[in-house]
Amino acid sequence: MRVTIKDIAKYCGVSSGTVDRALNNRPGIKEKTKQKVLQAAKDLKYRPDFTARSLVKGRTMTLGIVLFDLYNRSYAQLLTAVELKAREYGYFLYIALTDKDMENEKQCIEYLANHKVDGIILFSVNKGTEFEEYLHGFSIPIITIFNFLSADWEYVGIPERAAMKNGVSHIIDKGYKQFIYISPPLKYKGITNIYTQEERLQGFLEALASNDLKEAEIIRHNDYLDYLEKINFRQRERTAIICSCDLYALEVMRFLKTKGYSIPLDVGIMGFDNIDVLKYVTPALTTIEYPVEAIGDKAVESLVHKIEKGSYITKENTELSYRFIAGESI
């Protein structure tokens, strides 16, 4: 049998109202009585009934997070940070993975709404006014991360464009004049939300333009290794391969090693993300680091502030810092 407030009241010889005051830390109760009630609750193994309480309070003390997947290390690091921070605030976390599928994402959001989460952290694969109207229809606080939707929505991320521009400028300073840019998600341009990828590409192009370099080869599909296969890197000016994520850079590096190329003597490689497994890879990958855990922390802090105090903390869209990591691969 589940222990109720009435059981504690009977056990202590006080009223149910007194027990309620003690358990919910409300005034109108002597400290001694309060301690007695709390001890009794502990002894009787009382557990508050959140489902019933949430109906009264109008809150479920739960947050939802919608992510693509956990294959990219960055997302696992982000999720860990969000879970810890949410629980610190007393909120529990629902996780929903979309696998970058637009319909799936909608189902995830509806599921979360149906389970009455108090707020949602959204790394969106959808975009556009229709989708935004759809989101507004839920009347649930939402914070977007990484993939920007519009100024209508709170956002936490990094200045993707400036970060990539900064990184590529470092590479240009090393004397590279030939560039290949690899970003398979760009094939979804105009279809899904690839904000971060579009910004990174713009940063790359801006760095080239600032240095009077002509446009590079830009690979927008998954067959980038086939593309590289056709190139003899020893017979052309030394080339820098800029990858929009570390995962592509690792694939490229592995491929070029099997082809017998020396990195960075024959060809240079740069990634983006600084995922934690890079430390085991040689040569060390040159990349861009950003505080992925801080993005999770900020998103939770602002969302909880909105739920409990009515306003986001991230009034201006919050963009966090980044750092160029000079490895040995370029």
Next chain:
Amino acid sequence: MRVTIKDIAKYCGVSSGTVDRALNNRPGIKEKTKQKVLQAAKDLKYRPDFTARSLVKGRTMTLGIVLFDLYNRSYAQLLTAVELKAREYGYFLYIALTDKDMENEKQCIEYLANHKVDGIILFSVNKGTEFEEYLHGFSIPIITIFNFLSADWEYVGIPERAAMKNGVSHIIDKGYKQFIYISPPLKYKGITNIYTQEERLQGFLEALASNDLKEAEIIRHNDYLDYLEKINFRQRERTAIICSCDLYALEVMRFLKTKGYSIPLDVGIMGFDNIDVLKYVTPALTTIEYPVEAIGDKAVESLVHKIEKGSYITKENTELSYRFIAGESI
């Protein structure tokens, strides 16, 4: 305003009971009426009120998963599988991370119980009769994974001992006679639940015993690199370093490379887990693979069966297969 069953009834000109029958797929309603109601629900953007419904049904349609963290790639792979499988069954997933802290784990479990999850998947850091009594007190279906508790609890995992014994036997066949075994979690023996690690150690020792080899050096602390630092691997018989997880093996490999050792010519290394990032590491790490996604799938299937039909499917403890992966590191 939230659309209710009454709104749909009014819209269709039927009773609330009819709408309820249509939405919950119950008999006693004509197919034509049912389709009309379902279409109306869609048009009006009706969303079922799960919180209210769960009070009636006595179910919340939620599962909880308790894991250490997501730093180990295996756990992220497992979580992805569990989330997808749970949603396939219509359940939503709460995630709670313990960071291997025993008190934290209890808090996580209480939180999940307070939120009335219908079942819990538990990768436990606690163990012992007191903890098991504590778990029984919740009267919630629980499936344990990886770290076995006792025969009282459903379990899904792999035969850790046989898997390690098999792997080490392959290494012995290659002629190695000197062994160093690295497993820092063993320092928690007798304190926390390190079932998988103890089993792996036993598998290692059994492989040695089967081959009349004397006991190896066993490192049970985090300073294993300091220990290796003192050894000149070129001045002793060729040594095999067996690591109880890939993550330790990757650290060892990185360290020995910086010391100028050639792997496997000077020293051999074997890991365990076959985490997905291994493909980017050279030389390819020799390791043991097991179906981590299948462990997640099985756990969810059995738990949902217990919740909905009263019995687990994993009546006998479910142990899945493993495979020795011959890399180039040993």
